[in-house]
Amino acid sequence: MSRRISGAKRPQMDRIGAPADQYFSHTDSLKWFIQPNDLECRWSNLRIQSALFTLGETHFGCGSNFLHSAALWQASAPSSARLHYVAAHPAPLTRIELRLAAARYLGANQSPPLLAELLAHYPATVKGVHRLVLGNGTINLTLLFGDAAELFEQIALGAAPQQQETPAPRVDAWFMPCSAHIGEGLGVSAAALSSNGTSFAALSQCNATAEQLAACGFLSATTNQPADGMLCGQYTAAAALAATSSATRPARQLYWHINRQAAALNPPQQALVLGAGIAGCCTARALATRGYEVTVVDRHPTAGSEGSGNRQAIVYPKLSLRDELLPRINLAAMLFASRYYRPFWEAGFGAQCGVLVLPHNEKVAAEQRQISARLKASENWVRLLQGRQLTAISGLQHTAECGLFFPQLGWLPPVDLCGELLRHPKIQLLRGQAERLVYCDANKRWSFLDGADKTIAEAPIAVVASAFGCRQFAQTEFLPVAKVRGQISHLAVNSESQSLRTVLCGKGYFTPASGGQHSFGATYNPDLDCSDVRQRDHRENIRQLIDTDAQLGKLFAASEIAELDGRANFRCTTKDYLPIVGGVPDVEPMSRDFAALRHDARSSISATGSYLPNLYIHCGLGSRGLGYAPLAAELLACEIANELPPLERTLRLAMHPARFLIRDLKRRQR
Numbered sequence: 001m002s003r004r005i006s007g008a009k010r011p012q013m014d015r016i017g018a019p020a021d022q023y024f025s026h027t028d029s030l031k032w033f034i035q036p037n038d039l040e041c042r043w044s045n046l047r048i049q050s051a052l053f054t055l056g057e058t059h060f061g062c063g064s065n066f067l068h069s070a071a072l073w074q075a076s077a078p079s080s081a082r083l084h085y086v087a088a089h090p091a092p093l094t095r096i097e098l099r100l101a102a103a104r105y106l107g108a109n110q111s112p113p114l115l116a117e118l119l120a121h122y123p124a125t126v127k128g129v130h131r132l133v134l135g136n137g138t139i140n141l142t143l144l145f146g147d148a149a150e151l152f153e154q155i156a157l158g159a160a161p162q163q164q165e166t167p168a169p170r171v172d173a174w175f176m177p178c179s180a181h182i183g184e185g186l187g188v189s190a191a192a193l194s195s196n197g198t199s200f201a202a203l204s205q206c207n208a209t210a211e212q213l214a215a216c217g218f219l220s221a222t223t224n225q226p227a228d229g230m231l232c233g234q235y236t237a238a239a240a241l242a243a244t245s246s247a248t249r250p251a252r253q254l255y256w257h258i259n260r261q262a263a264a265l266n267p268p269q270q271a272l273v274l275g276a277g278i279a280g281c282c283t284a285r286a287l288a289t290r291g292y293e294v295t296v297v298d299r300h301p302t303a304g305s306e307g308s309g310n311r312q313a314i315v316y317p318k319l320s321l322r323d324e325l326l327p328r329i330n331l332a333a334m335l336f337a338s339r340y341y342r343p344f345w346e347a348g349f350g351a352q353c354g355v356l357v358l359p360h361n362e363k364v365a366a367e368q369r370q371i372s373a374r375l376k377a378s379e380n381w382v383r384l385l386q387g388r389q390l391t392a393i394s395g396l397q398h399t400a401e402c403g404l405f406f407p408q409l410g411w412l413p414p415v416d417l418c419g420e421l422l423r424h425p426k427i428q429l430l431r432g433q434a435e436r437l438v439y440c441d442a443n444k445r446w447s448f449l450d451g452a453d454k455t456i457a458e459a460p461i462a463v464v465a466s467a468f469g470c471r472q473f474a475q476t477e478f479l480p481v482a483k484v485r486g487q488i489s490h491l492a493v494n495s496e497s498q499s500l501r502t503v504l505c506g507k508g509y510f511t512p513a514s515g516g517q518h519s520f521g522a523t524y525n526p527d528l529d530c531s532d533v534r535q536r537d538h539r540e541n542i543r544q545l546i547d548t549d550a551q552l553g554k555l556f557a558a559s560e561i562a563e564l565d566g567r568a569n570f571r572c573t574t575k576d577y578l579p580i581v582g583g584v585p586d587v588e589p590m591s592r593d594f595a596a597l598r599h600d601a602r603s604s605i606s607a608t609g610s611y612l613p614n615l616y617i618h619c620g621l622g623s624r625g626l627g628y629a630p631l632a633a634e635l636l637a638c639e640i641a642n643e644l645p646p647l648e649r650t651l652r653l654a655m656h657p658a659r660f661l662i663r664d665l666k667r668r669q670r
């Protein structure tokens with residue numbers, strides 16, 4: 001596909017706030033990007049139910065191309081289809097700058113339909129990948145904030161050049177609006193996300209760009225040369241392979257996470273999910289949104305009856321000054337969760353009342369000051385409160401002199417939330433106690449069997465989301481998860497507590513009241529396997545709060561420990577405090593193929609991983625299930641449906657189920 005764009009003027013360039021950015025009018029977007037990619041015709045011809053079209057943009061600017069394309073998508077594509085728009089920005093606009101840009105360029109009557117939603121969901125300008133779900137789930141926008149080449153490479157599967165046959169999620173069409181950004185690195189990354197037939201339209205300022213693009217496989221039409229600095233054409237894998245120098249190939253990368261066999265099977269869209277806690281419910285919803293028929297199996301008749309069964313659960317962050325995997329994943333998950341839960345909060349589930357994290361010593365206070373300085377540009381996400389500001393926000397008196405406030409977080413009632421997540425025409429909840437999980441090679445289906453070996457449910461795809469219950473199945477027993485008891489306490493509202501407006505966090509947490517009761521906690525007992533509510537645990541929960549802020553002791557002045565109510569249950573934890581999300585490895589062949597790691601942890605092994613066909617796991621959410629589950633479920637659904645992921649590869653690998661095998665081999669523990 002190629003098209004001659006003649007007589008087109010260069011699009012308007014402008015400067016909004018700090019970063020220079022391009023705005024494309026509706027006419028410019030059409031002429032320069034949408035028509036050269038033939039999008040209207042391709043979209044109106046989409047025939048497959050729940051089809052997905054992925055559109056990439058190398059420079060998001062102020063979002064004009066996205067808004068114009070999304071409007072055209074809504075007008076031309078079938079209502080059951082989904083658009084995934086992936087766009088990069090090295091120096092993203094803040095939400096305020098975006099709003100200003102929209103006000104400057106678009107009169108009130110001209111606003112594209114999705115503008116208000118984009119502004120409402122627009123993330124803090126934190127480096128990394130941000131997935132926004134818009135248009136009732138029909139439009140996903142993935143924003144890559146930071147180096148475009150690096151981030152496009154990070155959302156690719158990471159297949160080695162010799163493994164190009166691996167079915168991988170692909171971009172169907174590219175917008176390349178600013179030639180200055182299309183260096184070799186970005187071209188190579190864009191190529192890694194393209195396949196034969198992927199179209200592109202690029203603005204170029206010199207011939208070098210056409211050569212750079214061609215070297216990456218993006219061949220411009222040889223006839224009908226577009227005029228006036230415009231290039232368009234198609235990606236051709238053979239051209240890319242011929243031109244790729246060994247220098248641009250990733251060196252020494254291990255491909256243990258690539259699950260070639262499972263992806264190749266392309267099974268029917270029917271899935272089983274074991275476990276109706278927050279992990280299973282978010283997973284079921286993410287799959288159902290993609291058109292899968294989902295059967296959720298749980299031993300209880302009501303969702304959220306075990307770990308996810310507290311009256312109130314908070315969505316709370318774990319920030320750090322260190323650029324490590326855990327705080328990076330936690331931040332990505334919290335940002336995603338704050339958008340994911342917004343419709344639930346707006347519908348009256350819990351409250352997006354903000355979370356105030358109080359420091360329990362001077363060292364933590366100093367760290368909080370540094371974190372807030374680092375995230376200065378993201379004040380709508382986190383800001384440092386000092387002195388009287390603390391009381392103004394929380395409604396209580398504090399001993400603490402400062403605290404970090406997260407206005408977009410809050411608390412949720414997990415049982416109601418889980419029930420609501422399962423309320424979807426494509427989801428059914430079945431009661432059953434699964435004792436075994438078996439795969440039938442002949443019909444390529446997984447079954448959960450009960451104690452009498454009777455099938456509870458079967459489907460081609462299965463997700464184990466049964467927390468530490470995963471240890472009971474032969475396929476997942478190798479996962480090193482632990483069962484850790486925790487107790488939450490409940491306190492009736494009193495004259496001291498009634499003015500609380502936000503969630504308070506420190507060593508423990510304390511919620512605003514719901515139904516006349518506050519929740520606070522929680523204890524952490526790895527060695528205790530009983531679910532009795534204990535008075536000593538109530539005492540421990542009170543102590544944690546007073547250790548954080550002595551003034552909080554007043555909340556309990558009028559209460560007797562013996563009068564307190566509570567609930568004890570169990571977390572599923574991992575040693576690295578990270579969730580377990582992804583395909584389940586086939587342990588024996590995988591250990592054999594990667595055995596060389598025992599002798600040299602840096603061995604170059606060309607094998608891909610061995611995985612059980614279409615079996616997945618989502619567990620290990622530890623003490624932060626409400627925060628992690630939405631992003632982990634989105635990640636898993638993307639893996640199952642072969643879509644581009646909502647997270648960098650480095651972070652995905654840190655949560656991958658096979659990480660334990662690879663780590664053990666390197667440490668010679670397997």
Ligand SMILES: Cc1cc2nc3c(=O)[nH]c(=O)nc-3n(C[C@H](O)[C@H](O)[C@H](O)COP(=O)(O)OP(=O)(O)OC[C@H]3O[C@@H](n4cnc5c(N)ncnc54)[C@H](O)[C@@H]3O)c2cc1C
Binds near residue numbers: 309310435465620625
């Ligand atoms: C005291 C306490 C306080 C907490 N507070 C918070 C908080 O404020 N915020 C927060 O984010 N997190 C909190 N957590 C952690 C959070 O509750 C967990 O991370 C989360 O609930 C885990 O969800 P899950 O879906 O993985 O597990 P679960 O909710 O335990 O769900 C697993 C489901 O699998 C089912 N199941 C298991 N095995 C089988 C089987 N063989 N057959 C059939 N069904 C099976 C179970 O019935 C259960 O419904 C707290 C945890 C505790 C214990």
